[in-house]
């Protein structure tokens with residue numbers, strides 16, 4: 500495995516090149532890493548050409564989906580700040596204490612955060628966003644479950660085991676073969692129609708565990724204008740984050 504860095508739009512992405520026993524090449528991108536898997540049977544020239552093609556593809560992918568692949572600076576949370584999550588507003592009360600752990604409680608729409616003072620600014624920001632996300636998730640989970648069940652009744656009629664709402668900044672949701680659906684708390688920032696789309700997307704995965712034609716046909720049947728919601732996510736997804 501070799502490592503190099505490429506810059507796209509002023510941000511560094513680590514390139515991981517993995518040459519292995521496989522038939523075809525594969526490239527994937529996340530917010531930090533571009534992974535390139537190549538078959539070990541290629542000649543030096545073929546390898547070079549393939550890598551070049553993959554780099555161009557990855558660069559294009561990042562440029563086309565700024566909301567998905569570009570990292571943003573950490574959010575700054577201050578005592579007294581108001582944060583807007585979907586249609587709701589929350590007030591933050593933040594206090595620092597000389598202790599090792601951080602905690603939070605919610606009273607109405609006020610969040611009381613008790614944060615360890617023995618942390619770096621970056622750690623503090625991460626603690627705060629995780630705590631806020633968890634508190635709001637606890638409050639909103641029944642509502643999310645209810646809507647997932649409604650949409651399931653209307654369009655899918657599948658067995659759903661459990662619905663989870665987790666603090667996760669890199670994706671929107673996933674579903675397991677057992678029938679559990681996991682949503683990222685990012686979904687709480689989405690407008691109602693996009694929220695429905697994200698639910699429908701995961702519900703469709705209960706039947707099709709991939710992004711095949713059949714999968715998109717199921718999504719389209721439940722939501723004919725789903726492409727507009729995808730567009731909204733591409734353009735606004737980056738700001739949907741605690």
Ligand SMILES: [Zn+2]
Nearest residue numbers: 700704709710
């Ligand atoms: Zn999917």
